[in-house]
Amino acid sequence: MVEKKFVVTPWEVKGEVDYDRLIRDFGTQPITGPLAKKLEEILGDAAYLVRRRIFFSHRDLDLVLNDYWKGKGLFLYTGRGPSGPMHIGHIIQFYFTKWLQDKFHTNVYIQITDDEKFLEEKRNLTYEDTQRWAADNILEIAAVGFDPDRTFILQDTEFIGHAYPMVLKIARRVNFSTVKAVFGFTGETNIGFAFYPSIQILPSLLEKRRCLIPSAIDQDPYWRIQRDIAEPMGYYKAAAVHSKFLPALTGLQDKMSSSKQETTINLSDDDKTVRIKVYRYAFSGGQATKEEHRKKGGDPDVDVPFQWLYMFFEPDDKRIEQIRAEYKSGRMLTGDLKDILIEKVTTFLNQHRQRREKASNLVHLYKRDGALAREMWTRDFTKS
Amino acid sequence: MVEKKFVVTPWEVKGEVDYDRLIRDFGTQPITGPLAKKLEEILGDAAYLVRRRIFFSHRDLDLVLNDYWKGKGLFLYTGRGPSGPMHIGHIIQFYFTKWLQDKFHTNVYIQITDDEKFLEEKRNLTYEDTQRWAADNILEIAAVGFDPDRTFILQDTEFIGHAYPMVLKIARRVNFSTVKAVFGFTGETNIGFAFYPSIQILPSLLEKRRCLIPSAIDQDPYWRIQRDIAEPMGYYKAAAVHSKFLPALTGLQDKMSSSKQETTINLSDDDKTVRIKVYRYAFSGGQATKEEHRKKGGDPDVDVPFQWLYMFFEPDDKRIEQIRAEYKSGRMLTGDLKDILIEKVTTFLNQHRQRREKASNLVHLYKRDGALAREMWTRDFTKS
Numbered sequence: 001m002v003e004k005k006f007v008v009t010p011w012e013v014k015g016e017v018d019y020d021r022l023i024r025d026f027g028t029q030p031i032t033g034p035l036a037k038k039l040e041e042i043l044g045d046a047a048y049l050v051r052r053r054i055f056f057s058h059r060d061l062d063l064v065l066n067d068y069w070k071g072k073g074l075f076l077y078t079g080r081g082p083s084g085p086m087h088i089g090h091i092i093q094f095y096f097t098k099w100l101q102d103k104f105h106t107n108v109y110i111q112i113t114d115d116e117k118f119l120e121e122k123r124n125l126t127y128e129d130t131q132r133w134a135a136d137n138i139l140e141i142a143a144v145g146f147d148p149d150r151t152f153i154l155q156d157t158e159f160i161g162h163a164y165p166m167v168l169k170i171a172r173r174v175n176f177s178t179v180k181a182v183f184g185f186t187g188e189t190n191i192g193f194a195f196y197p198s199i200q201i202l203p204s205l206l207e208k209r210r211c212l213i214p215s216a217i218d219q220d221p222y223w224r225i226q227r228d229i230a231e232p233m234g235y236y237k238a239a240a241v242h243s244k245f246l247p248a249l250t251g252l253q254d255k256m257s258s259s260k261q262e263t264t265i266n267l268s269d270d271d272k273t274v275r276i277k278v279y280r281y282a283f284s285g286g287q288a289t290k291e292e293h294r295k296k297g298g299d300p301d302v303d304v305p306f307q308w309l310y311m312f313f314e315p316d317d318k319r320i321e322q323i324r325a326e327y328k329s330g331r332m333l334t335g336d337l338k339d340i341l342i343e344k345v346t347t348f349l350n351q352h353r354q355r356r357e358k359a360s361n362l363v364h365l366y367k368r369d370g371a372l373a374r375e376m377w378t379r380d381f382t383k384s
Numbered sequence: 385m386v387e388k389k390f391v392v393t394p395w396e397v398k399g400e401v402d403y404d405r406l407i408r409d410f411g412t413q414p415i416t417g418p419l420a421k422k423l424e425e426i427l428g429d430a431a432y433l434v435r436r437r438i439f440f441s442h443r444d445l446d447l448v449l450n451d452y453w454k455g456k457g458l459f460l461y462t463g464r465g466p467s468g469p470m471h472i473g474h475i476i477q478f479y480f481t482k483w484l485q486d487k488f489h490t491n492v493y494i495q496i497t498d499d500e501k502f503l504e505e506k507r508n509l510t511y512e513d514t515q516r517w518a519a520d521n522i523l524e525i526a527a528v529g530f531d532p533d534r535t536f537i538l539q540d541t542e543f544i545g546h547a548y549p550m551v552l553k554i555a556r557r558v559n560f561s562t563v564k565a566v567f568g569f570t571g572e573t574n575i576g577f578a579f580y581p582s583i584q585i586l587p588s589l590l591e592k593r594r595c596l597i598p599s600a601i602d603q604d605p606y607w608r609i610q611r612d613i614a615e616p617m618g619y620y621k622a623a624a625v626h627s628k629f630l631p632a633l634t635g636l637q638d639k640m641s642s643s644k645q646e647t648t649i650n651l652s653d654d655d656k657t658v659r660i661k662v663y664r665y666a667f668s669g670g671q672a673t674k675e676e677h678r679k680k681g682g683d684p685d686v687d688v689p690f691q692w693l694y695m696f697f698e699p700d701d702k703r704i705e706q707i708r709a710e711y712k713s714g715r716m717l718t719g720d721l722k723d724i725l726i727e728k729v730t731t732f733l734n735q736h737r738q739r740r741e742k743a744s745n746l747v748h749l750y751k752r753d754g755a756l757a758r759e760m761w762t763r764d765f766t767k768s
Contacts, residue, residue: 118552127549127766157552157766161545165511168502168541171576176560179575191563192555195579382511382541 017245017252019056026220028057028242038065046099048315049243054096057217059227060239064210068104074210076100077203077238079111082133083123086140087264088345089246089256091352092312094144096243097214101146104212107372108146109203112138112155116200119192131157140267142359142366143352149371153363156199163202165381170205171198173229182221201226204238206376217242247307251283267353271346278305278338278345285327286334297330298337305334305341313344401636403440403628410604412441412626422449430483432699433627439480441601443611444623448594452488458594460484461587461622463495466517467507470524471648472729473630473640475736476696478528480627481598485530488596491756492530493587496522496539500584503576515541524651526743526750527736533755537747540583547586549765554589555582557613566605585610588622590760601626631691635667651737655730662689662722662729669711670718681714682721689718689725697728 023030031039031050039061040047049055064074078097080090094110101108114130117123125133134155141153160167179185179197200222204211213223220240227237248254248263256264262281265274285303287293300306306327314320323340326332367373407414415423415434423445424431433439448458462481464474478494485492498514501507509517518539525537544551563569563581584606588595597607604624611621632638632647640648646665649658669687671677684690690711698704707724710716751757 115548115552119556121556127553131766157548160548164499164541164544168499168576169511171579172503172505172574175572175574176569176578177571180571185560187561187564188559190556190559191579191582192552194560195555195575198575382515 019053019244022217022242023057026057026217028059028217028220028240029061031055031058031061031241035062035065042068042103043099044103045315046096046103048317049096049099051317052310053244054311055214055241055243057242058240059220059223060210060237061212061241064212064239067210072209073106074104074212074239075106075207076104076108077111077206077211077213078108078215079113079200079203080137080141081113081117082130082137083117083120083125084133084258085266085268086137087256087258087266088349089264091140091144091267092246093214093216093243094141095312098144098146100212100214100241101150106150107207108151109206110141110146110151110153110366111200111203112153113196113200115156115160115192116196119190119196121190121193138363138367139356139359140352142362143356145355146366148362148365151366151370152372152376153366154203154376155367158367159376160199162377163381166205167198167202169233170201170229171195173233174198174201174225178225178228182225197222197225201229205230205233205235208235210236211238213238213240214243215240216245244311246311247304249277249281249283249304251304252302252307265345265349267349267356269349271350274346274349275342278342279335282338282341284334284338286337287330290333293333294330298327298332298334300324300327303327303334303337305337308341309344313341313348401629403437406601406626407441410441410601412443412601412604412624413445415439415442415445415625419446419449426452426487427483428487429699430480430487432701433480433483435701436694437628438695439598439625439627441626442624443604443607444594444621445596445625448596448623451594456593457490458488458596458623459490459591460488460492461495461590461595461597462492462599463497463584463587464521464525465497465501465504466514466521467501467504467509468517468642469650469652470521471640471642471650472733473648475524475528475651476630477598477600477627478525479696482528482530484596484598484625485534490534491591492535493590494525494530494535494537494750495584495587496537497580497584499540499544499576500580503574503580505574505577522747522751523740523743524736526746527740529739530750532746532749535750535754536756536760537750538587538760539751542751543760544583546761547765550589551582551586553617554585554613555579557617558582558585558609562609562612566609581606581609585613589614589617589619592619594620595622597622597624598627599624600629628695630695631688633661633665633667633688635688636686636691649729649733651733651740653733655734658730658733659726662726663719666722666725668718668722670721671714674717677717678714682711682716682718684708684711687711687718687721689721692725693728697725697732 036050040050043050067074076097097108112134114134117125118127118130138153174197176194179194185194204226223238223240230237246256248256250263254263265277283304285299287296310320327337420434424434427434451458460481481492496518498518501509502511502514522537558581560578563578569578588610607622607624614621630640632640634647638647649661667688669683671680694704711721
């Protein structure tokens with residue numbers, strides 16, 4: 001590949017993302033035509049995700065929808081690497097997954113990859129760090145509102161002992177050349193990290209139905225390996241639906257990161273902080289002066305407040321197109337647009353935090369005591 | 385290396401073993417001089433193992449003995465890969481370890497590497513096979529008579545969940561280049577097998593004292609890695625004492641193997657089978673005819689019955705030298721020598737099997753309920 005202007009791997013996202021190019025590079029399929037229509041039907045009030053191409057790419061989504069219509073069912077699998085606090089970009093992916101659970105009425109497996117984050121040397125996290133962030137992140141996820149009887153949060157360091165026979169069966173089918181080719185591992189890669197893909201593949205094989213993985217496309221390499229080994233093991237190849245990254249506050253070319261506070265909104269940011277960050281840092285597609293803006297209008301395509309509304313905070317199609325038109329025409333000023341976003345974000349965060357307050361009572365259901373969690377902890381993996 | 389007439393790796397032993405060459409190739413130390421004397425003193429009635437150079441090589445045994453004399457203590461670690469029934473060559477190593485436990489009054493950790501045997505593809509074992517052999521082999525080991533409060537049998541697939549944080553800390557310090565160099569792993573090596581050395585290293589770091597590993601020298605590569613990472617992790621480098629392989633019945637150049645019944649005695653062989661095997665297959669250093677033997681005498685150096693007596697079944701130095709002299713002179717015939725061995729082997733096997741009958745009551749002590757096992761299962765490995 002020449003002129004690599006952006007980089008997307010499971011551990012790195014850099015530069016402005018060209019989503020059509022990602023589809024070519026990763027060899028996935030765009031969500032268009034009759035398939036898009038079918039998915040829209042199922043998603044109902046969340047169909048805007050398809051119409052606006054937030055869900056932009058897939059693997060085997062057509063087969064998943066066939067199984068769904070035939071009553072064979074499916075299950076969802078997603079995850080989180082607990083390396084620090086979750087920001088707004090992270091949590092949005094979980095809301096997407098919750099909506100899919102509601103619409104498809106399915107089980108969801110959420111893997112907390114605390115082992116991966118410990119093994120990833122450049123992060124320099126102690127084991128204790130990963131445990132603290134795992135507990136914190138699980139609370140955020142519990143606040144999203146997944147069905148407690150159909151959702152299993154599996155924290156790797158807790159679950160691996162129970163599911164180890166299955167992990168071994170996966171590991172025996174994947175060799176070092178494969179992980180080297182897929183992830184670019186080298187001799188310097190530690191043997192824990194080299195082994196880890198077997199653990200990330202595990203949840204995709206927890207049911208003998210199709211597994212649909214809603215994730216950013218950067219996780220796709222894992223599923224390519226899964227798709228090579230699933231059928232010989234008697235399971236289905238994982239299907240995936242890829243969603244776009246919420247862009248950084250500072251502009252589409254930046255990466256949202258908790259370690260760069262100007263790029264993101266934390267789930268703990270209060271109303272005032274949200275206001276300050278959006279006013280101060282959110283990259284605007286507006287003109288330099290009010291007069292110039294009124295005359296020339298703003299550019300919603302590069303305007304981060306508009307993009308955030310478009311991707312998540314304004315699901316109403318009429319309203320978002322109205323905002324786009326007003327802004328483009330210059331009738332709506334940058335400040336007005338930012339005010340709309342601030343109102344949406346603060347409302348969202350306040351609601352999320354209210355649910356988080358009560359979420360500590362839910363965690364045991366997701367991890368141990370809900371119907372699906374109980375089923376997983378009582379399954380005999382030596383027989384699988 | 386040129387002219388490789390024999391091969392010794394953790395998974396392969398082929399050809400007649402040149403023990404002095406092994407010491408050079410593996411870079412270990414011979415057990416000689418004052419060190420040998422000191423070890424003999426401690427071993428008492430088992431000192432013949434040193435005098436006869438059955439324990440022929442070591443790493444850091446001098447440091448271990450210093451710690452022992454100073455009262456700092458030490459602990460022992462050995463293991464078994466449960467890939468099939470144990471034969472007489474396997475069990476003898478465990479008797480050696482039991483004697484060391486008795487003489488040093490120490491804890492012993494015995495790792496059952498069922499995961500390794502499942503991951504070793506060429507063996508083609510199902511997961512269920514490894515579990516069946518693990519249960520069988522643990523019974524044999526329990527029959528050896530280790531102290532139930534100072535011995536912990538850890539079966540990997542059972543223990544890894546509990547000790548996973550510690551396994552991760554080991555794995556983070558070992559990279560693929562290292563396991564490639566040490567074990568000759570390649571791109572074809574599956575990622576479970578590439579990861580497995582972290583699990584084999586675990587027991588050597590279960591106490592903050594020196595770990596002495598009595599084993600065949602073929603396991604040495606694991607401890608070379610351990611010795612690179614132990615001190616930075618706050619533990620001691622593993623020490624080792626290497627013992628010779630019991631030669632195959634069919635001759636010193638063969639490998640004892642359960643899959644070649646003529647090469648070995650099974651722990652389940654009855655008296656008649658032992659007699660038949662020794663008569664039929666045991667390689668003799670005697671002459672072709674009785675007359676020739678009386679005239680020229682036998683060669684105890686290549687005679688397998690003599691070697692078995694020398695290595696394990698006749699600890700009395702006077703008696704073994706008497707046998708050697710009689711045989712060499714031709715006064716003792718091959719049949720007489722074989723009869724001596726048959727008597728010793730059948731007595732040993734009958735006693736071992738009697739203990740095995742009662743050993744099923746001991747297994748829970750070694751695995752879960754003995755003092756050391758309880759300590760291990762209640763240890764918080766997240767804090768280690």
